[in-house]
Structure formats: C-alpha cells, structure tokens
Amino acid sequence: MRIAVIGGGISGLVAAYRLRQRLGADADIVVLEQGGRVGGVLHTRELAGEPVDLGAEAFVGRRPEVIELMSELGLDDQLVRPAGKRPLIWAQGSAHPLPGRTLMGIPSDAESLRGLVDDATFDQVATEPQRPLHWEPGADIDVQTLVGDRFGSQVVERSVDPLLGGVYAGISASIGICAALPTLATALDNGASSLTEAVRTAMPAPSSAPVFGGLRDGYGALIAALTAASGARFVTTMAATRVARAPGGWVVDPIGAVDAVVIATPAPVTARLLHHVAPVAARAAAGIELSSSALVAMALPRETPLPDNSGILIATGEPLRAKAFTLSSRKWPHLAEREVALVRASFGRLGDDKPLFWTDEDLIAAAVADLSTVTGIPIAPIEVVVQRWPGGLPQYAPGHVERIAALESAIADLDGIAVAGAYLHGVGVPACVASGTAAARRVATACIENTQR
Known part of the structure; x- marks a missing residue:
C-alpha cells in the first residue's frame, strides 16, 4: 500500500503519522515537500546558541490536540x-x-477602552446597546464593517486590528465574522439585541x-518527533505537479502511482492540484487569499x-x-x-x-x-x-465557511483523496493537527476498505 502526502507542514506530518498508526509498518508513506525542509511555517533555528521559533511560537x-499529540510522542x-x-x-x-x-479585541464594555480611544468613541461604545441592531441571521460580513459601524473606527484600528493581525497577518477588513468568530456570529444569529450583548454571550x-x-x-522538537514516528519517506525540494485518477488509485507526478493521497498544501497549490480531478473544489480553494x-x-x-x-x-x-x-x-x-x-x-x-x-x-x-x-x-x-x-x-474572508463546505462536498465522493491545512477550519496549530488527523482517517479508511473488497 502506497500513500502520498503532498506537503510537509504540520498538517501533512500529522497526516503521515496518523496514517502509519492506522495502516501499520508495511505501508509505504511518501511525503513530498517542495521546500528544502519539513515543518512549513513551524520553524525553529538557533539564536545566541539556543533554539528559537521563527514562525508560530x-x-x-x-484545545486538546497539540497537548495530546505531544504526550503520544x-x-x-x-x-x-x-x-x-x-x-x-x-x-x-x-x-x-x-x-x-474583549473577544479578539471587540469590547464587551466601554470601560476597558478608557484611555485608548477618545471621548466620542468611548460614548459610542457605552451607548451602543441603546441603538437598534439590524442583523440578518446567516449573514457574514467582515469584522471591520460590523465593529466600525457599531463601535467606531478607533476601536477597529486600536483594539481589533492589532489582535487579528497577530492571528491572521491580516486586518479586520479581510476577515469574516462567521469563520473567524463563530461564537459571535451564533450570538448575533440567535437574536442578540446589540453587538455588546453578542460579545458578552460569545x-x-x-x-x-x-x-x-x-x-x-521550540516547535522543532515536535517536527522531529513527528518525522521519526511517521516512518515516512521524505522527498524534499520536489513539488507535486499533478494529481490524476488511475485504475485502482491515483497518480501523483513526479512520484507515480499511489493508492491514496493527502493534499496538505496551501490553498493556491491545492487549487492547482485539484484542477482536473475536482474543478469545483479547485475553484473554492483558489478563492482563498x-x-x-x-x-x-x-x-x-x-x-x-x-x-x-x-x-x-x-x-x-x-x-x-x-x-x-x-x-x-x-x-x-x-x-x-x-x-x-x-x-x-x-x-x-x-x-x-x-x-x-x-x-x-x-x-x-x-x-x-x-x-x-x-x-x-x-x-x-x-x-x-x-x-x-x-x-x-x-485569510478567512466573508463566505469562507461556505467556500470550505463547497470544497469538501466536491471531493466527498472521490475515493482515497483528502485535503488538510490551515485554510480549512482554523489557522492555529491545534486546528492543523485536527485537519491532518481527519485527512488520514479518511484515506486510511478508503485504503482498508479497498483491500477488503
């Protein structure tokens, strides 16, 4: 049994490790990474003689995923x-x-902003519950539009943007409520009378x-342990150029025929690889900045x-x-x-x-x-x-939830292929670990069922 994992970031490494657990020592698991090392944006280097993380720290x-994984390893x-x-x-x-x-910098009361914003903005936040809120259940707008309208631009620029910038390397204008702040979206959908009330509920x-x-x-310790425990073959400085259907499985160029494949690459790369086998999924992935x-x-x-x-x-x-x-x-x-x-x-x-x-x-x-x-x-x-x-x-823009649902629906009936990565259900490391685990479960199940037929 031969499985290809395209992408050697944390999602791909977890997928390779989970595949080894499910498929046993005889499975040939190949991790294809276009860069010169594995780990993706988790990267630890030496500074002043000691390790330091240069990506996520x-x-x-x-969330339990990383702590449980560390314990396993x-x-x-x-x-x-x-x-x-x-x-x-x-x-x-x-x-x-x-x-x-606050909820990602969105305040639950005005007092927490005292000194950070001017008096007019302070009063706008304090009196926000008194102004009618017109929210259409199921709506998905960018954070800047919602917070700016209810609390003012100073709250966006001085409280919300700095926090969102740390999580997404973006700004509130590029981030949608539903994907980035789902508990807030739920509170609004459930009839919160104001943004203040919705934040407190969320x-x-x-x-x-x-x-x-x-x-x-540093994360280098986790990457090293995952690499060793996966027992995979790692092919670096080589990009996957094509994924195609083949009798009984798949073809991944340039490594050839495989029984199944996990695509754990950034959204634009995933879009290119899915272009021929799942065009609807490819279009969804291509829309992610x-x-x-x-x-x-x-x-x-x-x-x-x-x-x-x-x-x-x-x-x-x-x-x-x-x-x-x-x-x-x-x-x-x-x-x-x-x-x-x-x-x-x-x-x-x-x-x-x-x-x-x-x-x-x-x-x-x-x-x-x-x-x-x-x-x-x-x-x-x-x-x-x-x-x-x-x-x-x-970037988890407005419409991201529907975009990912369309992507996953479009590949649901494709036997032996799965996607993983930070663009799906969360950019944090725990979400990526969960993503790699789910992808491995999907393709391992397909492989086991195929061998039993």
Whole structure:
C-alpha cells in the first residue's frame, strides 16, 4: 500500500503519522515537500546558541490536540506555559494596556477602552446597546464593517486590528465574522439585541486554565518527533505537479502511482492540484487569499530594560513599520532563564507585503528603530535572525465557511483523496493537527476498505 502526502507542514506530518498508526509498518508513506525542509511555517533555528521559533511560537492550550499529540510522542516534558503577562497597544504615539474583557479585541464594555480611544468613541461604545441592531441571521460580513459601524473606527484600528493581525497577518477588513468568530456570529444569529450583548454571550467562560502553551525547545522538537514516528519517506525540494485518477488509485507526478493521497498544501497549490480531478473544489480553494509576513528575532543584552509585558501590538495607522513585538523573555519563563533577552519583531500583513522585499539590513534597522520608539530605550542586538514567510497565512474572508463546505462536498465522493491545512477550519496549530488527523482517517479508511473488497 502506497500513500502520498503532498506537503510537509504540520498538517501533512500529522497526516503521515496518523496514517502509519492506522495502516501499520508495511505501508509505504511518501511525503513530498517542495521546500528544502519539513515543518512549513513551524520553524525553529538557533539564536545566541539556543533554539528559537521563527514562525508560530504558541498554541491555544484549551484545545486538546497539540497537548495530546505531544504526550503520544513522549514530549510531555517539553510543554511550557507563558508567564501570564499581557501585551501593550501602541496607539497615538504611546503605550496603552491591552483592553480586557474583549473577544479578539471587540469590547464587551466601554470601560476597558478608557484611555485608548477618545471621548466620542468611548460614548459610542457605552451607548451602543441603546441603538437598534439590524442583523440578518446567516449573514457574514467582515469584522471591520460590523465593529466600525457599531463601535467606531478607533476601536477597529486600536483594539481589533492589532489582535487579528497577530492571528491572521491580516486586518479586520479581510476577515469574516462567521469563520473567524463563530461564537459571535451564533450570538448575533440567535437574536442578540446589540453587538455588546453578542460579545458578552460569545466570550468563553472564565477559566483558570492557561490559555496558551508552547514547547521548551521550540516547535522543532515536535517536527522531529513527528518525522521519526511517521516512518515516512521524505522527498524534499520536489513539488507535486499533478494529481490524476488511475485504475485502482491515483497518480501523483513526479512520484507515480499511489493508492491514496493527502493534499496538505496551501490553498493556491491545492487549487492547482485539484484542477482536473475536482474543478469545483479547485475553484473554492483558489478563492482563498494568503498574507505574507517577515520576522526579525533579536537577542539583546539580558539587562535591557524591556517593559514587563508579553509584547507590544501596533495600532493601524501608526507611523511605524513593524506591526507587533513579542517580548519573548517576558512572555515565557523558560526563555527568561537564558543569558540574553529575546524579542521578535513582525512585519507585513494582507495588502502590505513590501517588507518581504526589503534587505535583511533594512528589516533589522526597522526592527531596532521601531522597538526603540515603543520602549523608549536604546536597542543594541547581540545577534539577529531574519525569516520571511511569503503566503504564510490564509485569510478567512466573508463566505469562507461556505467556500470550505463547497470544497469538501466536491471531493466527498472521490475515493482515497483528502485535503488538510490551515485554510480549512482554523489557522492555529491545534486546528492543523485536527485537519491532518481527519485527512488520514479518511484515506486510511478508503485504503482498508479497498483491500477488503
């Protein structure tokens, strides 16, 4: 039995691992990756002699997928939790506490915004429950339109955009309510009388459980463990160019005939591979935009007096080039133990991919200058690493839920093929693990049934 997994990101690696579990040692599982390494946007490199993540650095700890996977792979001792510090918002040339009691930056009351927005906006938020809300059940609009109309543009630019930028490398104008904030959409559909009421209904129940988790040695530890446990053959620097039907299975060029295939590639690549075998699915995938970003990881002298916060998020419209700083040594206790202070500077979002084309020197200079501006202190890196992520994150635009439903419906009757990836049901690592697991289950079931016929 020969299975192809196209794409060696976290979704593809989990799919390969789950296929091994289901199909046993005799299955020939081939992972085809067009890049020079596996892991996709999960990438750990060395900085100042220690591992540091240059892509995602955390996962939502209230979802079980990553923690359970780590336990399966013997990585329980790698689990770390953040210190619980909160980020700042840089707006109008000064730092403000991140508003509390919000849903992805959308406030549940006006008081949390005091000092961040002007008096007129404060009053607009405070009186929003008194204004009629006209919401059509089942509607799906972008976050900017909804929040801007009800709470004003300052709430969008100074509270919502900075948080959405961290999750999607996008802005609220590119993100739809239904896909990105499903509990809010449900509250509105169920008849909430105001956006304030809908946010309060949609917010998760208070919990003492840590919201996030990470890996002590970075995601590289998880990638290495998955790679080994999958027992797969890895073919890197080679792109899949075609997926086609064949008698009894599939053909994946350039590796040839396979019994089944998991396509765990970004949406535009998936669209090209599905073009002939599932044109409806291909059109759905082709409609998903990707955003690009760049990251500068800096090792600073340990005594650098950084703010005692987890990070600094930059409001839309500020005359800075960076969109956010993660104060990693403040955020993670295990990183605070190192001999240097670690900071990550993020650049770029949907519609602004210019930083990807700057030289490393220009990116580093912008990171140093902007960090000095928002902290008010001189910044003198000891060592720096630059990482670019072209097309790194899919945008969950209005209509995304229907688009994905159409895609999955279009391949539902195709025996032995499945899709996985961050563009389907969540961009976070737990969602990608779930996606890879579901894809492996689908094709493994088809393979087992075919052998029993």
